[in-house]
Amino acid sequence: TSQFRITLLPGDGIGPEIINVAVDVLKVVGKKFDIEFGFQEALIGGAAIDATGEPLPTATLDICRNSDAILLAAIGGYKWDSLPPNQRPEGGLLGLRAGLELFANLRPAKIIPELIDASTLKKEVIEGVDIMVVRELTGGIYFGKPRGIFATETGEKRGVNTMAYNESEIERIGRVAFETAKKRTGKLCSVDKANVLDVSQLWRSRITELGKEYPDVELSHMYVDNAAMQLVRSPKQFDTIVTGNLFGDILSDVAAMLTGSIGMLPSASLGASGPGVYEPVHGSAPDIAGLDKANPLAQVLSAAMMLRYGLNQATAADHIEQAVSLILQRGFRTGDIMSPGMTLLGCRTMGDALIQAL
Amino acid sequence: TSQFRITLLPGDGIGPEIINVAVDVLKVVGKKFDIEFGFQEALIGGAAIDATGEPLPTATLDICRNSDAILLAAIGGYKWDSLPPNQRPEGGLLGLRAGLELFANLRPAKIIPELIDASTLKKEVIEGVDIMVVRELTGGIYFGKPRGIFATETGEKRGVNTMAYNESEIERIGRVAFETAKKRTGKLCSVDKANVLDVSQLWRSRITELGKEYPDVELSHMYVDNAAMQLVRSPKQFDTIVTGNLFGDILSDVAAMLTGSIGMLPSASLGASGPGVYEPVHGSAPDIAGLDKANPLAQVLSAAMMLRYGLNQATAADHIEQAVSLILQRGFRTGDIMSPGMTLLGCRTMGDALIQAL
Numbered sequence A, B: 001t002s003q004f005r006i007t008l009l010p011g012d013g014i015g016p017e018i019i020n021v022a023v024d025v026l027k028v029v030g031k032k033f034d035i036e037f038g039f040q041e042a043l044i045g046g047a048a049i050d051a052t053g054e055p056l057p058t059a060t061l062d063i064c065r066n067s068d069a070i071l072l073a074a075i076g077g078y079k080w081d082s083l084p085p086n087q088r089p090e091g092g093l094l095g096l097r098a099g100l101e102l103f104a105n106l107r108p109a110k111i112i113p114e115l116i117d118a119s120t121l122k123k124e125v126i127e128g129v130d131i132m133v134v135r136e137l138t139g140g141i142y143f144g145k146p147r148g149i150f151a152t153e154t155g156e157k158r159g160v161n162t163m164a165y166n167e168s169e170i171e172r173i174g175r176v177a178f179e180t181a182k183k184r185t186g187k188l189c190s191v192d193k194a195n196v197l198d199v200s201q202l203w204r205s206r207i208t209e210l211g212k213e214y215p216d217v218e219l220s221h222m223y224v225d226n227a228a229m230q231l232v233r234s235p236k237q238f239d240t241i242v243t244g245n246l247f248g249d250i251l252s253d254v255a256a257m258l259t260g261s262i263g264m265l266p267s268a269s270l271g272a273s274g275p276g277v278y279e280p281v282h283g284s285a286p287d288i289a290g291l292d293k294a295n296p297l298a299q300v301l302s303a304a305m306m307l308r309y310g311l312n313q314a315t316a317a318d319h320i321e322q323a324v325s326l327i328l329q330r331g332f333r334t335g336d337i338m339s340p341g342m343t344l345l346g347c348r349t350m351g352d353a354l355i356q357a358l
């Protein structure tokens, strides 16, 4: 029997509903594959603000550090939007990434054949699209200093953030990207803005140098404006994309939206050692929170990613992913991916259907 | 007779071919509407590097300053890609923007009904899309200091750029955006990353305050990752978008690509006073340079924008835009927008067709 301690971070909005489904799925899969999960829940985001005044209580970070993997649902909501920025739910997420040094964010954007019609792009353009965005997650303009709003000599305010990368930061995310590309089709596109930004020039030269260690990976470079455009024009040209924190935030969302089924996409945030965080790409959807309408499948697929990348349980991960395929083939849909002729389920009944399929 | 001094900056690649067509069109329109153009050509980009060693010779900036408007074609090419960044063609463009204080970049992305099938998005998603991106062009991370590649204490290199905005910079681009939105449908979406960046928090609060002076404009705010996603998901929700230099670079390209006909899109870069720069959104296409294959229509439409925004000659601008519509309706196409059953023309013959239509 393998034993794992899993921290659950339900967070806000639809978070608790969808994470419940994922836990049920993990329990069933655990029995089947002789894996024992010890689940411990902790507070993050708005829920943590309401209970403790902080978006990431120290207790939460401690629990996370002492676990083998972290399953996060979603954070944020209208309720906390008027709080000062550093006291908002997002701060919990950024604190978690920094606190656990989760520098590598893997965001797959893969077309699900059953849901291809949900895309706003033409079928022939997106058929077979399978992109992995490797986004740097603990550096760049998200964390660079100086930052703040300062008074200038003329008395007006000046907002300042710093986009910075050290060579070693570029190298470690670069390695993850090259290794990822190697396991996929061997094509890596590094995205920067080297025609304007110094930090991008360092990024490009360091990635280029690193490429010499990976002769079997075909490396290309693209400016971020062009990359965003090319994702819309011809997404099939991409396999693995590596980029900094801010560009990765934007491009991974564009790539996700191409698929038309953002409610289906998981992600992983990994560090050099220690537990990773696995979470859906979508947000907390406060408008449908508590209504049993949420799509739990991205959360379930995040649990599969956790098994694969964090716990080395590829067979169990495969099993979950196959079950998700199966129920889609059977025509089960939540509201966000509903189409004529399919069977509409709620969050809970979608979970039941999954367990059936397992 | 109105008299105008126009600086022509052909630049690189297909630049000279397409600007020739625009000049021919302007001459014809000038005769018709009693406008006299004095054209003066100057060097920029790679062409300027080859001739003088610099991407923006002082002479060019002087000529530009002494003109009523500047028509730019395109800059850059493989040939100069290995030069150190500050000596590259792009430096000429950035220098021109800074030198003339062109802080407001207007980038329309409008579906052309005749070319709607060229989009990779489904017809029902993009039908009627008409977006104006108002991008700040002389501030933000493009020009912020400190910038450079520095040595750290540990001996490794650190690349640094600074994203900064003063209140006054935000206010002046904000005004252009509100005025633009007012003349359009009255909807303005301001894009930032205020949940992470201090500079965006100042941006959002300043734009919000400014909004009080424009009660007839419906102002909304969106995070840049979401905005990029929403452009792909449902572009019709947008009318006018206002954002900073870097976000505007990315989002205006995504918006342009939605239309499927980036070879058709003009842009304007305007300052508080002095001449503006009018140029196609597309690049210098070095692969087809000199082959008489380029699409001159974005350049021609840039000349129309120049007449409208820079020279206050709206009737002449209308006339050019109608001629472009007409030749598209007649089925004339260059290679980039060719489709079955249409008549394929080269750059020069497309120019002839236009002159006919005028």
Ligand SMILES: CC(C)[C@H](C(=O)O)[C@@H](O)C(=O)O
Binding pocket: A090, A093, A094, A249, B195, B196, B225
């Ligand atoms: C919520 C926000 C801080 C976060 C980010 O910008 O990283 C989100 O957009 C994401 O991509 O995970």
Ligand SMILES: CC(C)[C@H](C(=O)O)[C@@H](O)C(=O)O
Binding pocket: A195, A196, A225, B090, B093, B094, B249
């Ligand atoms: C060529 C480059 C410097 C420029 C920019 O980033 O502004 C271009 O992409 C643009 O959008 O005009």
